[in-house]
Amino acid sequence: MTTLEEDLEDAARPSVTGEVHPGLRRARAWLSRAVEPGTVDFWRYVEDVDPVEAARRIRTGSAPDRIRALVGARAGQDETLADLRRAERCGARLVVPEDDEWPAFALHALTRATADQPHDPEHQAKRTKALVPPLALWVRGRARLDELTDRSVAVVGSRASTAYGEHVAGELGHQLAGRGWTVVSGGAYGIDAAAHRGALAADGPTVAVLACGVDRPYPAGNGALLHRIADAGLLVSEWPPGAAPHQHRFLVRNRLIAALTRGTVVVEAAARSGAQATAKRARDLGRPVLVVPGPVTSAMSVGCHELLRDQEGGARLVTSAAQVIEEVGGIGTDLAPPVERPTSPRDGLSDLAARVLDACPVRIGVSPERLASVAGCDVLEVLRVLPALELADLVQWTGTGWRLTPPPRPPGAAA
Amino acid sequence: MTTLEEDLEDAARPSVTGEVHPGLRRARAWLSRAVEPGTVDFWRYVEDVDPVEAARRIRTGSAPDRIRALVGARAGQDETLADLRRAERCGARLVVPEDDEWPAFALHALTRATADQPHDPEHQAKRTKALVPPLALWVRGRARLDELTDRSVAVVGSRASTAYGEHVAGELGHQLAGRGWTVVSGGAYGIDAAAHRGALAADGPTVAVLACGVDRPYPAGNGALLHRIADAGLLVSEWPPGAAPHQHRFLVRNRLIAALTRGTVVVEAAARSGAQATAKRARDLGRPVLVVPGPVTSAMSVGCHELLRDQEGGARLVTSAAQVIEEVGGIGTDLAPPVERPTSPRDGLSDLAARVLDACPVRIGVSPERLASVAGCDVLEVLRVLPALELADLVQWTGTGWRLTPPPRPPGAAA
Known part of the structure; x- marks a missing residue:
């Protein structure tokens, strides 16, 4: 077993095969655990000095104070080999930006957004709202990440969904998948699960972006569903295998759902909800925010209606998969048929x-x-x-x- | 009994009392029956030559050909005295633009719109869509028309409404009336009736603008409701007592609902519906179009969602009476409270x-x-x-x- 330091030293030498060097992958595995994802300043440091060198400097204490402060007690730990083995055991891998399958085009919006944020750490966006790219992604499933997310739509919504919302999410998932679109969601109860299930029922691929390890069936009640998603599509996470679904991680995760897709559909959302947060991240990234309305008497549609009432938010009302595809598809190629009117x-x-x-x-x-x-x-x-x-x-x-x-x-x- | 011609001659002399001359009222009664309301060219002629003179010229055959063609076989008839008597019997009166209670300010939007339309009769808007002021209004009830419509909102929607739509329309009617707003609608089954009933339940005034005579309970199933509206508010129509509710009249009538109110709320509307038509008239007059969404699975909300999806239409989604009042009320005086979010x-x-x-x-x-x-x-x-x-x-x-x-x-x- 090579130590992290040996691997880092090895990776610093020029590559001969053209493949991603195992030391580089290990460096990113270590970095992705050293600081909670979503930390702008840390991502910038890794970009600036290169991941192998960044890991080495933090380990040896030669990184700047502010970076060492971010890593804190984790600087001396190294669980990368255990993480990588644990991933392998469940059919997962660590995909890094240097890999061919890295969804570089989709995630470029996050890189651009990070460049727009002030460099002064005092004024940095709250980590749960920061639009910063992931350092690496743990991916479970057989498909290539870039291929599956190329033509994809996020369908998100409330966990405490109603029968109406689940019906609509399931139909949307089914029809989007049936037309060759990948349905991306968060693997949660309610709307997320209904959208994933709809896509699976159409034999379409679907991607669940998790706020915990990809080997960890969370929520437990969706265990079988997450297994089916890993079989037919992909489970994706910024956190290493075994990582717990801490509450703040869901908010950090939301930016990935927004960034990996061409647009975000909100099916049901309460007045204060993660689905609204995901919609806001999509808007910040310049991606269409599409909202399914519901009865004004339903608390589960209050968040949807607020999104639609916010005139600066630019959210668009949609009632069908065809209308969703019209918004996220190529210009002029995916027009929804007009609503049919009876004639007399x-x-x-x-x-x-x-x-x-x-x-x-x-x-x-x-x-x-x-x-x-x-x-x-x-x-x-x-x-x-x-x-x-x-x-x-x-x-x-x-x-x-x-x-x-x-x-x-x-x-x-x-x- | 004086003949129409005697009355017209009498009315041509200068008034001494300051009251509206009975001959002038009779002239307008006759004109409002001579040509179907909504005919731009006819309204312009009456404005240009003055109503008494217009009636005299049409009766004597000295009006221009195009005007005589519009009147056709009705030129020789005169049912004005019968109309006026029939109105009196049911507690109605003919309100003319020369009356103090004429809602001049609200209807001025129609006068302005008429001025914008081409003078070439070949290119005139279809009568059912023309934005032209009424020549006179038959009004049944005790209240003054201008006072009742000053702070008013139209609540319109499908006749084939769902329980959801009726619930929402009733709540809106009740809360708008409770806050001092007059609820204006069309007296039809479904959403119209629910909105009127909601207003009546709050002991608020409500106005039904009909497409038939104000003495005619149409639809028959709403007879008791229309009686209650006449008691507590007003029934209003451009057509004389006894006039039948011909289908095209509903479309002509819709512009009045839009013009008399500060904004139009659409509660439920099918893909092709009169409620959408009313909303378009409101938009054409520069009045806010407010739309209540519903389940995307409901055919009765398809028209609402189409209005909200039409980005040039400028329709605004509303979910409560407070949000309606915010849109139609005075700037800064009627702000809706923000949606309450749970705090943690x-x-x-x-x-x-x-x-x-x-x-x-x-x-x-x-x-x-x-x-x-x-x-x-x-x-x-x-x-x-x-x-x-x-x-x-x-x-x-x-x-x-x-x-x-x-x-x-x-x-x-x-x-």
Whole structure:
């Protein structure tokens, strides 16, 4: 067993194979555990000095004070080999930015957002809201991470969902997956689970981005579901195997759901909810925020309606998978069909014809003169429009006058 | 009994009392029956030559051809005295623009809109969509029309409403009326009726703008309701007593609902519905269009969601009477309270404190060193935030270590 220091030294030499050096991977494994993800200052340091050198300096105490303060008591620990072995045992791997399958294009939005944030640590965004890229991602499942997230949509919402919300999330998941879109969510109870299940039911891939280790079925009640997701899609986490789902980690995790996808759909959200937080991260990254409305009497839709009422938020109301795809798909290639409207023979009528039609009695036919008087027009005008109305089967001549054509007899009614 | 011609001649002389001359009122009664309301060209002619003179010229055949063509067979008829008597019998009156109670300010938006429309009759808006002022209004009830409509909101929606929509419309009607707003609607089944009933239940005034005579209980099933509205508020119509509710009249009527109110709330609307038409008239008049969302699985909310998705329509999502009033009320005077969010003791915590809190176990207390390792920070930092967490009753010292404070025992549980 090589020590971390030996691996780091080895990785510092030029690579010969073109593959990611195991020492570099181990360095990122160690760094991703040294400081809680979402810490802008730490990510910047690793970027600036390179991960192998960053790990070495922190281990030897030669890193700047502010970086050593961030690592604290973790500087002397090293669980990387245990982490990597534990990952391997459950079919997971550590994907690093140097890997081909790193979703570089999607996550570039986080890099850009980090560049926009002030360098003064005093004024840095709260870690739970910071838009900072992950140092590495633990990934469980067979598919390539970049391929699965390329055409993907986040479907998120309340854990305490209603039957309505679960129905809608399941339908959305099913239809998005059926049209070749990967459904990304958080693996939680309620809306998340319904969206994952809908995608799985369509034999589509789905990705759960977790706030704990990818070997850890959390929440426990979703254990079987998470196993199926790992089989058919991917489980993804910034935290190493075994990591516990601490509450603040969900908020840190949300930025990844927003960043990995082309847009975020919120299905049900209470007034104060993680789904709203994910929507805000998506908006901050310039990704469409799509919101499914619900009854105004439902507490579980209050957050959705607040998102839609916030005129600066730019959230868009959606009611179907087709409308979602129209927003996140390529321009002009994924247009939703317009809502179908019932048509009626009255639709094409001129104002005059409509008035004459309205003037026609239901039973007893009347003269054109009477029609003219009721419709408020000239007899000649009545005579001009009557043939068209008769052709459209809207009026009929009784032998003594004009009346409305009776509605068709219902089938089975006595003759 | 004076003839129409005698009355017109009498009205042409200068008034001495300052009251509206009965001949002028009779002229408008006759004009409002001569051509279907909503005809831009006719309204312009009456404005240009003055109502008494317009009636005289049409009667004597000296009006321009295009005007005589509009009147057609009705030119020779005169039912004004019968109309006025029939109105009187049911407690109604004809309100004309020359009356003090004419809602001149509200209806001025229609006058302005008419001025914007092309003068070329070939290119005139379809009568059912034309924004043209009424020539006169038949009003049944004791209140003054201008006073009742001054602070008013339209609440409209589908006739084939759901229990959800009726509940929401009733609540809106009740709360708007309770806050001193007049609820205006169309007296139809479904959402209209629920909104009127809600207002009446709050002992508030409500106005039904009808597409038939104000003496005619239509729809018949709303007869008792319309009577109560006439008692407590007003029934309003452009059509004379006895006029039938022809289908096209509903569309013509819709512009009045939009014009008389400060904003229009759509509660439930199918994909193709009159409520959407009213909303469009309100938008055309520059009045706020407010829309209540519903389940995306409900056909009766499809029209609402379409209005909200139309980004050029400017419709605003609302979920409560307070939000409606915020949109239609005076600027800054009628702000809705923000949606209440539950608060938690975690809210004010620093990032560090939240991480330490998350690191605390539920049962067995652990050392500050252990907390520092789990939270990824320095022991000194842990010792710095623990007192604050203990004061907030979030963590407790067990005698051997720190743990989360157990949740309060539910009342009635065994000690």
